[in-house]
Amino acid sequence: MPLIGFLEPQFLWGLLFAGVVLVLHLLQRPRTVRLPFSTLRFFDESAVTKTRSRSIKKLLLLCTRILMTAMIIVIFTGPFLKNDPLRSMHDPASDLFIWVDPTPSMQYQENGISLYKKAIHTIDSIVQLRTDRNRIHLFDPGINDFKSFTSDSSQTTAAQCIEVPQLEQAFTRAIETTRHPVFIILSDFQSPTTRIMETFFSQNRVATVTVVYLSLVPNNPWNCTLEEVRVITGNDPLALTHLTSSGNHRCPATLSVSIDNIHSPPQGYTLSPGTDTIITVPIPRVSRAGWGKVVMQCNDPLSFDNTARFIMDVHDTVTVRIIGNKIESYPLVAALGAACTGSSLTIATSTPESFSIEQCHEADIIIVNGGTGAQQAMRIISQTHPLKKQAIITAYDSVLTKDAASVWKKGVSPLSARLADTASGLWKGFPSLHCDELKVYAYRTGLHGIPLLSLDNETPLCTSIPDTVGRRIHIALATPLGITSSNNFCETAFYVPFIDRLLRTVRNELSQQQTPWIVGKMIKNQWYGHHRPVSVLDPGGKQILLLQQQPSFSIGTPGIYKVVPPDEAPFFKNVVIDPVERELDYRVPTIAKINERSSILISPEELLAYCTIHRRSITWIIPWLLLVLFCFMELLLRDDGERIKGRHR
């Protein structure tokens, strides 16, 4: 790519006039006359030298005149250095590709204007640099591609997600379809966005592409956030609200719960810098709609995280059905009751013979604790199609998956009490009990799955078996729970913590249903290919999506949506703005060494200053300076000759 560009390249044709200077010089060249002369005694070597120097001066004069003509032409063309990314912005031969960060963090208000609006104003300044707007392209998140800029171009509101593959594809298309692309990236440069840009533009194949990063990082950023809300049901339901504050500002705030448009009395708080607390807000009533929201009134710059929605049903109340001998299961019941804190747990027991399909549908967690008839219970479970997500914990020798082999070993010597933690994150930090009294006499091997906890001889004690359907969680235990001859679990201090961890694992899996969807992000359609469609209703009850053949979908507005799957109970889903957007984790891009000559990071104020005086940069002045120099040389060289000419006319 050439180093120098021209604002008005059409004037380069004027360089042909430099040839006219040469022609004139050739026409005015003195003819040489051969003259036999009487004597040359008056002409010594200095005359020859002088003649030579005069010839050289004439040549220099010619060159000076040609260069003067060329400089005048060059001044009209408006030269600039192409490795100056700012100058490339108004190179008429370049194509501008403007990408404005569409993420919600651009709603940050600074000095009464959002970063997004600031970005739009900056684009206007950039567009003014160009006379030809056909080569200006603006990224449209709706189509994930660049489209031609028009005077009334406007983006969608800043509440989109960045789809990295589509974004990279759009950038690559822009580079491959144009000769001189110039990218202008306007963003507040939160870390994820910065990483995307750094990764893409540091590739060798795009290293020479011109990139202008316009940083909209706010000064002294701060924010107050309502993070997750957990509902404590009961006679006096409560909303446990996680409240945080970042930055250096103190800010008064009021919190209230809104249920069916009825608001609880506001509670006032003062958010100091670094606040990280959980506040309990009473819920005024049980929601008929099944959901509510906690609203925080405060004058922080980012307001999308001042509302947190919650779903009131199907979260903390868990039903556990224990199938087995009642007496043998008694310690298990007690351990479950002791392990569960801060949440509602309903524990029921059944014998294998009395276990029914209804009980199977009703329970969230089913523990098959062995005993005779356990296989019958397992048969019911396997034949019953789950209506909701369930967890099945088997502590016997029967399994649900066909490919799991099991061998019941008996007569094994008692094992050490040191139980090492394994891969499961939930089990991480589980205290390695140095329990001399713990003994496992008989255990099952050959269970295929993810070991959650292993015995001292590396035999998995607790294994998570993957379910291809995905509607059930299977955890198989190598040895029974409760009173048994195979181990002395329930007699040790190991027992309750173990049951607690087991319960947490299961509940965590179950609560995946409660993991909110992210606004703007593509969500995998788990009912893809089902013979009946799935309806998605907005908070007002209006159907906004009908999913059948779409492999994925996205929702553009936060809120509580009702999902009505076929053959299943409908459920509510919280759609929230990506929590990353509220973290204010700013990091401006670091320009890699290979991009140093073609990339630049500036602020909108610097860009505005540049737009105002861009014609007075050093590259503009150089031709003028050269012209002055050449004029001076012309006078110097011409004066010597003219002075002598006048004397000898």
Add this chain to the structure above:
Amino acid sequence: MQTASFLKPEHVAPIRSLSLRARLIVEGMIAGLHKSPYHGFSTEFSEFRAHRTGESSRMIDWRKFAKTDRSYVRLHEDETNCSVHLLIDKSASMGFSAAHRMSKFDYARTLAASIAWILIRQRDAVSLAAFDEKITTYLPPHSTNIQLQTILSVLDSLAPAAQTCCGSAIDLLARGIKKRGITILLSDFFDDPDRIIEGLKHLRYQRQDVLCLWILDPQERVFSNTRSYQLNDMETGRTLFLDGITAATFLEAGMHRHRSLMEDGCRELKIDLSTITTDEAFVHALLRVLNARERM
């Protein structure tokens, strides 16, 4: 004068016969000079003698008559056997001529022929010497018509060649002169001025009344500043490539220096130095020369 305009070099040049050319010039000059008091080329007053009956009344010194009321004739020393030596430069540089103009040598020998004609007519002995590097031709002084023809014939046969060695030629001539007389030197004097002056000093030592006629071509003084020149030295063959401005500058400075030296030297030796350019009418040139000589 009509005759003078006719006697411009370009008018006279077509006349090939030198004798004819010289006679034309002289007669033309005399025709216009009938009222001139100057006769001949003599230099020094000798005495008055009484005017004899039958003598031309033109020879009467009327100033003396006014004073004395008697007729007297003014006599000069050289009215009897005054020798005039014509020394003409025939070096190659004298062959220089601009387009449509006589060469310096042609002009010089025409001038010499004219002077010889005048001198022989007034019964003065005239000698001729031609030189370049050395004296190549010498005719001893005689005052007869045959001498005139011989001089004209010799002048006609000469051609400019070889280099100039003016000083040594003058010196050589001076050695051969025994009697007081007049030496007329026709040259472009493109030689070392010190050596020329030394030669002239020798001539003055030999009681010669020296008249130097510096023959130049106008082209030798002017160069066009819009041209370049490839100058070939007519004597040495050396070649120089110069632009017009440089050539003019150096020539002017050199000539000025040369002229100064020559003029200073001649002034010191009381020698008349006259510069004649080849575009000047012969009559004018001769008149100037005669005016410079009070007793011609």
